[in-house]
Amino acid sequence: MLCEMIKARIASDRLWSLQRQGRIGTIAPINGQEATTVGASWALDPTHDWVLPQYREPMALGRYGPEVLNRFAAWAIGHPAGGHIPEPIKVFPPQISLATQILHAVGLAWSQKLQQQPGCTLVFFGDGSTSEGDFYEAGNLAGVLQVPVIFLCQNNQWAISTPTNRQTASAGFAAKAEAFGIPGVTVDGMDPLAVLEVVAAARERALAGNGATLIEAVNYRLAAHTTADDPTRYVPAAELAAAQERDPLELFRRQLEDRGIWDRSTQADAERAGERAIDDAWNWASHLPLQQADLFDHVFAKPTTRQQAQRHGLDAFLKGAQ
Amino acid sequence: MSVDPGRDETTMTMVAAINQTLADEMQRDERVMVFGQDVALSGGVFRATDGLLDRFGADRVVDMPLAEAAIVGAAAGLAAGGMIPVPEIQFLGFSYQAMHQLAGQVARFRYRSQGRFSMGITIRAPFGGGVRTPELHSDSLEGQLCNIAGLKIVTPATAADAKGLLTEAIRDPDPVVFLEPLRGYRGIKGPVPSGDYRVPFGQARWAAPGDDLTIIAWSYQVEVATRVARRFAEQGISVGVLDLRTLVPLDVASIVQAVERTGRVVVVEESAPTSGYAAEIIATINEHAFFSLEAPPVRVSGFDTPYPVGMLEDSYVPDVRRVEAAVSALLRASA
Numbered sequence: 001m002l003c004e005m006i007k008a009r010i011a012s013d014r015l016w017s018l019q020r021q022g023r024i025g026t027i028a029p030i031n032g033q034e035a036t037t038v039g040a041s042w043a044l045d046p047t048h049d050w051v052l053p054q055y056r057e058p059m060a061l062g063r064y065g066p067e068v069l070n071r072f073a074a075w076a077i078g079h080p081a082g083g084h085i086p087e088p089i090k091v092f093p094p095q096i097s098l099a100t101q102i103l104h105a106v107g108l109a110w111s112q113k114l115q116q117q118p119g120c121t122l123v124f125f126g127d128g129s130t131s132e133g134d135f136y137e138a139g140n141l142a143g144v145l146q147v148p149v150i151f152l153c154q155n156n157q158w159a160i161s162t163p164t165n166r167q168t169a170s171a172g173f174a175a176k177a178e179a180f181g182i183p184g185v186t187v188d189g190m191d192p193l194a195v196l197e198v199v200a201a202a203r204e205r206a207l208a209g210n211g212a213t214l215i216e217a218v219n220y221r222l223a224a225h226t227t228a229d230d231p232t233r234y235v236p237a238a239e240l241a242a243a244q245e246r247d248p249l250e251l252f253r254r255q256l257e258d259r260g261i262w263d264r265s266t267q268a269d270a271e272r273a274g275e276r277a278i279d280d281a282w283n284w285a286s287h288l289p290l291q292q293a294d295l296f297d298h299v300f301a302k303p304t305t306r307q308q309a310q311r312h313g314l315d316a317f318l319k320g321a322q
Numbered sequence: 323m324s325v326d327p328g329r330d331e332t333t334m335t336m337v338a339a340i341n342q343t344l345a346d347e348m349q350r351d352e353r354v355m356v357f358g359q360d361v362a363l364s365g366g367v368f369r370a371t372d373g374l375l376d377r378f379g380a381d382r383v384v385d386m387p388l389a390e391a392a393i394v395g396a397a398a399g400l401a402a403g404g405m406i407p408v409p410e411i412q413f414l415g416f417s418y419q420a421m422h423q424l425a426g427q428v429a430r431f432r433y434r435s436q437g438r439f440s441m442g443i444t445i446r447a448p449f450g451g452g453v454r455t456p457e458l459h460s461d462s463l464e465g466q467l468c469n470i471a472g473l474k475i476v477t478p479a480t481a482a483d484a485k486g487l488l489t490e491a492i493r494d495p496d497p498v499v500f501l502e503p504l505r506g507y508r509g510i511k512g513p514v515p516s517g518d519y520r521v522p523f524g525q526a527r528w529a530a531p532g533d534d535l536t537i538i539a540w541s542y543q544v545e546v547a548t549r550v551a552r553r554f555a556e557q558g559i560s561v562g563v564l565d566l567r568t569l570v571p572l573d574v575a576s577i578v579q580a581v582e583r584t585g586r587v588v589v590v591e592e593s594a595p596t597s598g599y600a601a602e603i604i605a606t607i608n609e610h611a612f613f614s615l616e617a618p619p620v621r622v623s624g625f626d627t628p629y630p631v632g633m634l635e636d637s638y639v640p641d642v643r644r645v646e647a648a649v650s651a652l653l654r655a656s657a
Contacts, residue, residue, distance in 0.1 A: 112403060
């Protein structure tokens with residue numbers, strides 16, 4: 001897990017600098033949320049369990065194979081192939097419209113239940129997303145249908161610049177589970193083992209036919225919201241410094257060192273592997289072929305007559321402009 | 323009049339045709355499931371899903387919590403998971419509460435995932451005016467829906483088409499919004515072919531042939547236009563009615579043929595005119611058949627107001643008198 005967390009941090013930092021070089025568009029770093037994402041994914045069975053990310057998690061889903069990072073790099077560049085995570089990887093493309101994916105997860109878990117599949121669905125969303133109607137509709141529906149879904153709220157304390165006390169007056173986000181008639185659990189999101197444990201328990205409940213669980217993983221957004229954000233305008237410096245003291249990569253590394261299963265050389269190996277993973281992903285993504293008329297692909301299974309005419313029109317125009 | 327010569331036919335209402343088609347498709351493919359508000363125990367507020375719960379059970383015919391976004395959003399997940407969801411939105415006007423799932427998610431999942439996730443979903447929704455409903459029950463939002471790339475918008479006007487187009491919709495791998503006219507559920511009755519009957523999308527139908535002028539319409543307004551055509555036929559004036567059947571995909575070729583044949587066009591819609599679908603039809607005519615026109619095309623629409631209360635709706639929804647007046651005026655202007 002620590003290797004994967006290091007890999008995610010390196011990918012996040014690399015994508016940040018690629019954006020600063022003007023080589024990719026806006027990107028949302030994952031710094032501070034690696035333990036939650038990796039710990040949760042480690043509790044899942046990639047053959048049977050679905051993961052629905054928001055837009056940070058894909059860089060920490062190595063549990064589901066290196067292709068997820070490849071596709072995320074393509075997504076970051078703005079290549080259409082970035083949204084296509086091929087079969088049989090059970091990961092959805094990044095979601096930009098916050099909280100909508102929570103309802104998709106309920107539907108997907110419902111399909112698993114109806115088809116008696118031996119798996120569950122885990123969906124990531126943030127503290128801000130819990131203010132959306134879709135969060136409440138999804139929690140309510142999951143409670144009624146008793147579907148095998150795990151709601152994982154990444155409480156990183158900030159929805160861009162909005163702190164959690166402007167999102168809710170509840171005593172935490174897990175408390176909202178009570179209204180759905182499902183269990184709610186709060187866990188230290190800076191500790192991957194703690195997250196692994198609660199997600200594993202939720203998965204066991206789901207697979208036993210006992211329905212949904214809401215987990216609030218309390219972590220901290222150590223970087224900006226995105227490359228377009230300046231958190232120094234609103235994050236108190238002392239609060240950030242305190243959170244940096246609890247950097248999940250450092251905490252977990254020290255824990256493993258204390259147990260004598262991690263040292264300078266394993267750290268160096270993990271860092272090299274991380275660099276290689278994002279190198280490979282970037283290399284793959286930046287060499288994908290692309291035609292401008294590809295923008296018409298995959299709207300429908302078969303394009304309409306109108307779309308075909310528009311495609312030919314664009315093609316002809318672009319050729320004429322050359 | 324026979325719909326499909328050589329087939330057995332039964333005369334039934336549009337709602338009966340819809341009910342029978344849902345049952346047929348559920349029987350054919352066990353992945354097909356129906357869910358929405360009040361669709362199971364009560365059989366739907368219009369009884370479109372009557373009897374399905376008894377026949378197919380509570381796993382496949384499901385009463386949902388009262389939340390439109392949940393209905394549409396869950397459908398997206400079900401489709402991704404291999405089911406064939408046929409959710410119902412109780413009245414189209416309430417789809418505003420699901421629009422972020424419909425426009426922002428369902429319509430673009432195939433595109434976003436570059437073909438990985440098909441959204442083979444048929445969202446059924448009654449719409450249109452004329453039955454004195456409270457606010458938002460009668461809104462015609464098809465113009466707004468047609469502006470969302472990735473959705474197919476289907477608007478049957480006959481009982482036979484309700485069956486043929488609904489069958490096609492459920493078997494289509496892409497999301498279809500299937501719009502059912504409130505007034506037509508029991509007000510429209512006709513022969514319906516038995517057996518496996520499909521009507522392909524994007525093929526308009528001549529509801530009445532004509533040489534002097536074409537009324538282009540969809541859904542319940544085809545019925546209105548046909549009555550208008552009959553009245554002109556009594557005066558020896560040949561008014562044709564082109565029923566578009568599906569708005570997306572649009573049968574541009576038939577529209578062009580209609581203009582070439584008659585030179586005069588009246589387009590009828592029940593929504594507000596500004597940015598409505600009639601505007602799209604007329605723009606299409608201008609692009610493809612401008613020089614076949616004898617006179618500028620005319621539209622008969624609602625007005626740029628919200629759909630009004632019951633005592634005012636007869637003045638808002640196009641009816642025989644307004645469509646007839648528009649046809650007469652256009653004939654006079656181009657005589």
